[in-house]
Amino acid sequence: MPTDVLEETVLGSIRPTSFQTIKQDVLHKIRAGIWKSGAYIPGEQELSEKYGCSRTTVNRALRELADSGVLERRRKAGTKVSSTSVQAARLWIPIVRQEIEDRGQDYGYKLLEKTIEPAPAAISKILSIEETTDVICVKCLHYADDIPYQLEERWLNPAAVPEAKDQSFDEMGPNEWLVMTQPVADMEHVFTASNATKEQAGLLDIKEKDALFVIERRTWSEHHTITVVRFFSPGARYKMVSQV
Amino acid sequence: MPTDVLEETVLGSIRPTSFQTIKQDVLHKIRAGIWKSGAYIPGEQELSEKYGCSRTTVNRALRELADSGVLERRRKAGTKVSSTSVQAARLWIPIVRQEIEDRGQDYGYKLLEKTIEPAPAAISKILSIEETTDVICVKCLHYADDIPYQLEERWLNPAAVPEAKDQSFDEMGPNEWLVMTQPVADMEHVFTASNATKEQAGLLDIKEKDALFVIERRTWSEHHTITVVRFFSPGARYKMVSQV
DNA sequence: GAGTGGTCTAGACCACCTG
DNA sequence: AGGTGGTCTAGACCACTCA
16 A cells, blocks of 8 residues: 555545545646646556555546546546546526525516417527417516516427416516426526617616626427527626536 | 336346436436426335346436436435426536637637736736736637637736746647646636627627627636636627536 | 456445434 | 435446557
């Protein structure tokens, strides 16, 4: 057993080397420059001996590091420190109400419009339905401490959620309603920026052309595209944070 | 052994039930509404018997689903389907050059400015250094097919990367240089939107006040904040996609 | 062909939390 | 107090891919 591992054992706990300890140690070795970018690191077998634990434990540590883009692994070739800076970051996408309440602000909601109309060409394409089909269109506004926080424009596929037709969305936003009633589904997010239209500026109490942070979310269930929604938030007030 | 598992076995492979099969089956049950939002699902022990595999395998499947926010787990309480729509999405943050070349466009680079100057108050705070300390400031432009794609404003902490002082950044952008020479480190990303200043508009060949998608990235090594960088991209041309 | 990572097992102990 | 998930082990077989 090499001395540095022995030190770890003495300094650390008596419990067996955990995969988390190994993760930290690998990160340390990379950050300290001991294992350089692009270089191959020892195999699982060797590491398990050095750390004095089973290969399964080493495997979990290295696997998780590979999942987050720190390491690259290939059978037979081995494991190396990632040289590309393509990093996988974890992004938490909260529901609006929670986001606001978590910051200790009062959440407010106002329905602006709910209509059932034939899908515009662009929307029918996104929802993968015929152009003539009716879709439910909901526009609403979310407030933080009575200040407009986010504008929501949503199209719902009635074939996927027929109950939405009878839902007024007067009191509860479509987001919350969907979360409560619909099973968890696959999502795709597209982030971009746009200039506020005159209408958007009026609703959000900002100036026309002010920068908006735009989140477009598509949601699928087993057989349908459920909904597509765009959230517009004033860029001056909105930040989305991700940490690895 | 229950019939549905038997079916799986007959329809699928002869190999033992893998954690991936279980993940898919759990997702299916959730999407199909068999396991509803907020409801508790069977424990690992019970599931391992139903799937005819070891508890370890079930554990891995459920753990990964919990990691991505689909399930919530607590000891003793059990595992339930997430009721909040707080979803963890995986975000791939590529280096600019790769991003452009992956789309089959030509990558171009131009250094605008490289100075060494006392850190402005805002930057020294972010880099966790004294205000009087010198920092390296680099401004450069990235092109896709000769069209301005992204404006980069970077501050480097000389204490963390002394070699950066001697680097001209004439030919190679600081991003690529850092990736090649510095060990992988911890990162934080903040996404927001802003209006282009007159100067930014000129450089990016857009109109003043046009919406910009802004990525701010901070990078740490073991002992220092290495760098803080802001990437400005025209919102009309830039999209960042994340999928679970 | 052979070495690496990818996965599964059966069993075990433990930390945490709820009832 | 007891059940649940969290983790570790030792061993095994396999898939992939490099030389």
